[in-house]
Amino acid sequence: MKKKIFLLYGGKSAEHEVSIRTAFAVTQALNFEKYEVTPIYITEAGQWVKREALENPVKQIGELRLDRQKSTTTSPALFIGDSIEKMDEPGIIFPLLHGPNGEDGTVQGMLEVLNLPYVGNGVLASAAGMDKVIMKNLFRDAGLNQVDYVSVLRHEWENDAVASYEKVEKALDYPCFVKPANLGSSVGISKCKNREELVRAFQEAFQFDRKIIIEQGVEAREIEIGVLGNDQPICSVAGEIVPKTEFYDYRAKYEDGDTALVIPADVSEEIYETIKEMAITAFKALDCSGLVRADFFVAKEGKVLINEINTMPGFTPVSMFPLLWKHSGLDYPELIDRLIELGFERYEEKQ
Ligand code: ADP
Ligand code: MG
Ligand code: MG
Incomplete structure (x- = not known):
């Protein structure tokens, strides 16, 4: 009997498009003799949509740009629970999601609560990573061994921006790297060679997270x-x-x-x-x-x-x-x- 795979992709994340490309590649490579695949697309607004098949990512990303604003949310737990209940054979969830709301333990936690098997890291590792x-x-x-780093919260920076730049300059030398604490794919990351670039980098990184990390450049x-x-x-x-x-x-x-x-x-x-x-x-x-x-x-x-x-x-x-x-x-x-x-x-x- 074929194993059922529920492929979660897209996701409420700045790495949404990357995930669409990946999911397409995975479905192309899966052995359909062995697996029955159900793609479940998560829109950027967090709505869960069951797809019949995965479409070419170029087309899907095009459509996505058009309906970015239109999505409403449904309960993912209900949605997935409903799909799984109909399973006669144990299936597995494959969360092919990058970044927050997918790679960070949130989806993994939901799957744990629903007592479902899933691919990849658990709640703790996903969240900490x-x-x-x-x-x-x-x-x-x-x-x-790793580079030196400091971290700054948005509220600290909003209270006293200069103090937070000084905190960085006291701990590290230029060039340094400024990054949102919770993201990937290099989104929101800047390399800074001076104070002016640091200021811009803070503004950029804080668009993605309430916490940033600043690292010694090597x-x-x-x-x-x-x-x-x-x-x-x-x-x-x-x-x-x-x-x-x-x-x-x-x-x-x-x-x-x-x-x-x-x-x-x-x-x-x-x-x-x-x-x-x-x-x-x-x-x-x-x-x-x-x-x-x-x-x-x-x-x-x-x-x-x-x-x-x-x-x-x-x-x-x-x-x-x-x-x-x-x-x-x-x-x-x-x-x-x-x-x-x-x-x-x-x-x-x-x-
Ligand atoms: P992400 O999780 O988004 O991949 P990384 O921390 O890996 O974030 O940073 C992305 C890229 O930025 C790295 O692959 C590297 O090219 C550069 N980079 C990041 N941190 C440093 C650093 N401390 N020194 C030199 N280059 C860095
Ligand atoms: Mg990373
Ligand atoms: Mg990296």
């Missing part, structure tokens, strides 16, 4: 690694990102085909071993399950710093995470199979 400040605090507690290679598993996670080969832009921004990630992904990354065995070890430590520090892409900075002298982990990394067939696994012997459809297996495994363990 989405908040860069909390994530970095946990990395620090786990003894991982000049380093960007090396990423895939982690897969539950209690006994394993690592893929490492890959390097070579952006042609000033940093790996949104355009470089999704619009500009120029960014080179070098897999496997040309790093020494020693650095590769360090990265693997740090990736597993990070995975455990946030109590992850299923999958994670762990991202590192490798400075000229070979010093390795962890940048972040992503609990639902970019997942199209040409994204880093699937490519890392492909080079490690697991092709795209096999990777999806494995993630579904891991989701069921974790669910059964908890019953």
Whole structure:
């Protein structure tokens, strides 16, 4: 009998469009002999819509721009409960959602309450991984090397903007990076070389979040690694990102085909071993399950710093995470199979 998969995509998030592209790619790759797929589209306003099939993302994104304002909300819990109740065979939810309201533990929490199996990280790991400040605090507690950082709340900044710029300048040197605490895909991130740029960066980042993180800028290679598993996670080969832009921004990630992904990354065995070890430590520090892409900075002298982990990394067939696994012997459809297996495994363990 075919396994039912409910693919959640879109989402109330600045990374909405990325998710649409990914979901389309996943449905193209799923083995229809094995799986019966129900796409569930979440509009930018948070409305849940059951789709018969996934449409070409270019068309869907076009339509989305037209009806962005029109959406109303329905209760996702009722919606999904209703779909699941009709299931005769255990199904699994695949939350292919990036950013807040999807990758951050909220949807995962709803699925836990409904007692449904789902793919990927649980509530805690998703929530902690989405908040860069909390994530970095946990990395620090786990003894991982990383850049220095400070955090500022919107209300602090509104009360006394100059004091918050001074707080940054006291702790860090230029260039620094300003980021919304809870986001991904480089949305709202700026690199600042002086106070003037810092001011602009704060304004930009606070549009996306009430909390921001400011980090010491480093000049380093960007090396990423895939982690897969539950209690006994394993690592893929490492890959390097070579952006042609000033940093790996949104355009470089999704619009500009120029960014080179070098897999496997040309790093020494020693650095590769360090990265693997740090990736597993990070995975455990946030109590992850299923999958994670762990991202590192490798400075000229070979010093390795962890940048972040992503609990639902970019997942199209040409994204880093699937490519890392492909080079490690697991092709795209096999990777999806494995993630579904891991989701069921974790669910059964908890019953
Ligand atoms: P996201 O979760 O949106 O991917 P990141 O923290 O990974 O956010 O930042 C996006 C990109 O910005 C990184 O891939 C890197 O190119 C650049 N970047 C971020 N932080 C730093 C830093 N502290 N030093 C140098 N480059 C950085
Ligand atoms: Mg990220
Ligand atoms: Mg990143």
